[in-house]
Amino acid sequence: MTVVNRSLRWEIEDQMKQHGYNINQLAELTGINPGNLSMALNGISRSLTINQLDALGKLFGKVPGWLYELYTEECISEEKLSRPRLVPYLVRCAEVGRNDCIDAVVSKILDSQRNVNIIYSAAEKLFHKGKHKQSEGFYELVVENVKDSFSEMLSMSHYRLFTIAIQGTDAEKNWKAVIRFDPFRNRLPENYQLDAVFQLARVCYSLKKWVEVEKYAGELEVLSTTLCSEEVAPKRHPVYYYGMAFLYKGLVLERRGFYEQSKKYVENYANLEWFEPLDEAGQKEVEQFKIWGKANLYTLEVLSGNESIINEYADYLASLNRLNDVVAGLNAILASANMYKFNVDHVLTRFAGSIGRFDLFNHDPILSERHLRYRYSRAIYEFSNGRIQEGLDETLRCISLAKNMKRYEDGFQCVALFETYRERASAQQLKTYRSAMRVREEVFLE
Template sequence: MENTTTIRSEIEKELKLGGYTFNSFGQATGLNRGIFSAMLNGNPPKPISVRQMDLITKAFNYPEDWLYDLYVDECFYDGRPHWKRVKPFLIRCVEVGNLRCVEKVLSRLMEDLNHIPTIFALAEELYEEGKLKEAIPFYECVIENEKYQHSERLAISHYKLFVASIGQDFEKNLESVLKFIPYRNRLPENYHLDALLKLANIYFNLHQWKEVEKYADELRNLATVVYKNEVQKRKNKYKYKCLVTERPLVVYYGQGYLLKGLALEKQGFYEEELEYICGYRDLSWFEGLDQVGIMEVEKFRIWAEANLLNLSVIMGNVEKLTEYVEFLKCNPQEVLPGLWTITESANRHGFLIDNILEIFAEELKTVSSKVHVRESYYESTFILDSCANLFQQIAVYKFIHSSYSEGLHYILQSLKLYFQINNRNSFAECTALFEMYRIRSSEIQLLEYQKIMEEVLKNAKENSPASIAYKLG
């Protein structure tokens, strides 16, 4: 076999160039002299393992994937795939970023579609180990080659690919959502619940309230059905097996109500939201709660209290501000969404909140920091977007009350965050606000604004079709 001989020829050539004997090179690599000899001179030659290849490469001081192209045929020694070599080789290729060799091996494997379950199992193994990015090529392989278009395996692959692709870039998140949505109803219940919650949250960050309503409704309905089934199954103590989900079941049930209510609030349907707040205000009746579930029920109680105060303030009830401020002092995690509500309401109804902004001045300085994001029970993308929204509302408040320098300061902070998460619509809105008050900006603020715009231009060039094509080429 020509390529098998080639990998051995490469090793033999380097042995001669380095003046090695089998004995001296065995010492350099830590490989037994007899095993090394059998790899090169055996009849037939002993197959080379991935670990042995890596030790040989390291001893020759070459880049770690030096022999990887030649090793592809070693995976198909005697013409058949040998999983003891194929699996570790694929994992190593992904780890070192050699996707070319991954594609070569997968292409050979897909000559027989009976290998799809094995590829899927590898993807699942990597995913369970937390290696989401490493699992992507294998889920993609399943998606491209699965012959049964309504199979659960295909739907799970689309879901896992969707999860792996979600990040802080709003535009890319939306692209991932649109690719995944057609497969959501083909998932098993545990993944289906997770998927609907993620979809509703992503659309919430995108401020697409009708879509939030749609997936919150689906989530609430599915969680209700699953809960009833779980209660029924639990009656048979000996055969009961709990449904394994990413979050406690009560989370999906409560979030279905919470997200629906918040979407209604954002559209101005305040009375309708009250009905949904009642749906998650007290979930202590939920059966099967463990310690984590009890903690989640407490979170929903706090959120319900916060959102009831939100509604009062949004509708212009200034008398509730003192109570709301005291609530925020006792619940630091709610300061960010709470201040957003207070400031937005102040801009709408025209009341003053300078004293409230002063009370939370320190929190405003750190609210978007990495420490705050890490310690919050809210997702980082939601926090960054909420920070940007809050800063924008504070800027508007400052402009209304002629505090132009402070307003421009907050607009710049908002621009940075919107750029970070690639929220183009909100970024454009903030840019327009800055331009309206540009004449009031200081030299330092103008320089800061210019730096942001330079980053925008640089990013646009790097992500232009011509630039991407050049990189791929």
């Protein structure tokens, strides 16, 4: 029996004495088998699990993580280590913030390459419990310590890190995540490849990286047909990824101004009933693409200058009753109004309630980019209609959004727009502007 083990046992026995519990009472109150508890406290076996230690700590009124620094010896001895104990222990250490204990374990076990899978298992358990931030450090350890560049464990760790990194709207961070993960996308297990390439396309679309979007959309089209089998079970039905491949190709053409070419892709993903096999889940995806297809055909008509269809498009957006669709639709309507000098005040008034909720798009990269684009287009629209103060207010919102999202190119564009009308700005607008610019200068000086 080592000193550390005796210390762990001594601490528990000391608490038993203070609270007046015998082993049978302790076992009954914690739900631990009395025989196992007796052997653990008498040093006969290393039978105390981390959950049992937590149960004891809770009974004794201790904070989460109590005695964790003494528990390492329950998992690691000079002769061997216990994977069934180490993985739950590392998970709990991460959950309660005992990073000191994690560091102690890592320094002992990572001398051997075969122990990296213990770190990976802890990371996976945390990830699947939704503890993404806590899992990140473990995945980084795997990446640092796996030497085989084609290891599935390595590629999956890169995929998890990419997934964690793109959960926010920081454009700089998201682009770095794309660059880091890209070399590993084709090394993933097949059932993860579809969603990984889809996420790459999605992030690049939010960053306006059109060449990359087209590349990933092409891969998505191929993978969604070649990886369609009973052995490969992607996150969603393969028809979803097939449709998204065409949707992104169409969106890139739309953003580049090639509206007629874009329509061909819209017609493709709006009619996917032929895709096989189609179960109930697949049929739901097909129906969703019909809705998106109809909305995007309206978008392309409006962008092409068809003013007569704007009210019909607004009716359709209202019928969908989805904030995501409203911001996309209003962007098209405003872009058209700015290009062809339409008056769409009645549409903006109609959707004023929805517009007031666009600030909810503060976590999703695509929706946040759409919100930023809406504010910029709205500012131009207000200026074009002689409403200078309203235009300046919208421009200031653009600057704030671009700063928060680290979209510097968009930020410069917003600043240029404000400077155009700076002489008409109120004292309060100038104060807000100077404050925003001071923050931006600090960012650029880093």
